[in-house]
Amino acid sequence: MTSVPLAAGRLRLEYDTGDLRNIRAGDLEIVRRIYVAFQDRNWTARPWQLEDESIEAGADSFRILLRARGTFDASAFTWTAEITGAADSAVRYAIEGSTTEPFLRNRLGLCVLHPMAGFAGRSCTIVTADGDVIESAFPDAISPHQPFLDVRAMEWPVGSDSRARLDFAGEVFETEDHRNWSDASYKTYCTPISLPFPVEVAPGDVIAQSVTLAVTGDLPDPEDRQASVTVTVEGAAAPLPRLGTQATDLPWGEAEMAAIAALGLDHLMATVDATAEDCGTRLAALAALAQRLDVRLRVRFAGGDADDYARIRDTVRDIAPLVDSWAVLHADEKVTSTSRLEEARDVLGDDLPWCGGTDLYFTELNRQPPEQAGLAWASFSINPQVHAADDRSVLQNAAAQEAIAADAPRVVGSARIAVGPVTLRPRFNPNATDPASDASNTELPASVDARQRTWFAAAWTLLSLRALTTPGTVDAVTYFEALGWRGLRERDTGCADPGAFGSRAGEEFPVYGVLRDLRGATALLPSRSDQPEVADAVVIEGVDDVLAFVVNMTSEARSVVLRGAVSATIGAAPQSVTLARLPRRSP
Secondary structure (H helix, E strand, C coil): CCCCCEEECEEEEEEECCCCEEEEECCCCEEEEEEEEEECCCCECCEEEHHHHHHCCCCCHHHEEEEEEEHHHHHEEEEEEEEEEEECEEEEEEEEEEEECCEEEEEEEEEEEEECCCCCEEEEEEECCCCCCEEEEECCCCCCCEEEEEEEEEEEEECCCEEEEEECCCCCCEEEEEHHHHEEEEEEEEECCCCCCEEEEEECCEEEEEEEEEEECCCCCCCCCCEEEEEECCCCECCCCCCECCCCCCCHHHHHHHHHCCCCEEEEEEEEEECCCCHHHHHHHHHHHHHHHHEEEEEEEECCHHHHHHHHHHHCCCCCHHHHEEECCCCCCCCCHHHHHHHHHHHHHHCCCCEEECCCCCCHHHCCEEEEECCCEEEEEEEECCCCCCCHHHHHCCCCCHHHHHHHHHCCCCCCEEEEEEEECCCCCCCCCCCCHHHCCCCCCCCCCHHHHCCHHHHHHHHHHHHHHHHHHCCEEEEEEEEEECEEEECCCCCCCCHHHHHCCCCCCCCHHHHHCCCCCCCCECCCEECCCCCEEEEEECCCCCCEEEEECCCEEEEEEEEECCCEEEEEECCCCEEEEEECCCC
């Protein structure tokens, strides 16, 4: 992560590759990010190519000029920006762009992210395009739909003695609760989702927009960041959820089975095509694998009707003692319908632990809560890259999973909550209107992230686990796949594309090491870093000692001080996960 520190009067912020980030007064974050987005006809966010960039930065002001070009469908689109910060604590981001060839867009223009922390429930005044003034508030519970519509300006208190105001020009803006997709923010964006899409951008069209931030009142003094990072550890331990992984394609080799068995996981999640002739055979093979790994199964049926279920009924009853949950998923349903679930229950047995929910995100569950009668489980998936893929955003957004965990019982009632699959990249694009054109942004498949085999995946998993370990909420979490380039360990047969991914046959990824270290652990000690974008620590009560996983997100070595229920000073290498084993706490 590289950034340029800037000042605008008493505001402090950072510029990073076309984005403004972390605009703050003292230690109060006012705006998380201002950036330009292009989402194509499939809602896939496409990157920009910066062609020119100049930065003039003074002690209390700055001016940045940019020129950028689109990629993929928008490769003929270019835009320029002037980004300024003034001594009166005003910041402005203005863009103008056009294209030489027509292309389709679902979204094109400026976006503003408001931080999650400290904004939930905060009062806010909205000014509409017609000049109406509406008193409102940022949602506390995760809002299933847009809380603010038709936004021309918005204003909110900063601390006790000042106010911030955003003015938008060039488009109609609205706000969505980004926490639905596990982003640690609210997002104000254009164009309104209620308008038809995709829209053609044609030669001669001019995209001209601006966002202006003004902060007035008695602002706190700019803060001085400390060289060391302090993490405060609480003493009240929270039970860890049951941890598992997804089954990778059969068959598995002996070494592969031994490696996954060594993790001591709780469960193996398996998705099977109920319409396939060999569905019963596959279920039996998965049950045999689960026994070899000494784990439970969590079965998800993809598709199927009463005839399909009747064909596998005997196998289902045979393996039922090994299975913790049975889910029914259909591609034409975002959330399992009562009728589809009842069809499976009628044939396979009402006594099985049935799971309702979605193969998509918390968003869908929040918008369409499942019928709770008779449900043992409710489930949804998580990945941190629905909207952003850069290191900083992905690590930053792990915190949103705490808000999701806390809110999920409101949505699913008494059903136990299972989160998964949890993956680093989206497994598929549920919103693609033209899947054939939905190419990956990288040389790897869109579902594969090169960071899977690095410290990064291990760090994000630890931050995710801490966020999801909220007492009385999440009971089970399924991370990644067991094997392969979306998994914990490479297959013994090697990587599908070693040139692009770089793994060795049988390679254990850092996230595998984290789960191995967690074997037998049952509780987490809540912790908070005073510089969470610099370094953090996830503290676990292990079998014989306390495990302090220190995450250093920067390119410099860091010293992290643990205080509170655990006291220690731990050095961490640049961009790393460091495990320190500490004496077990006294009862």
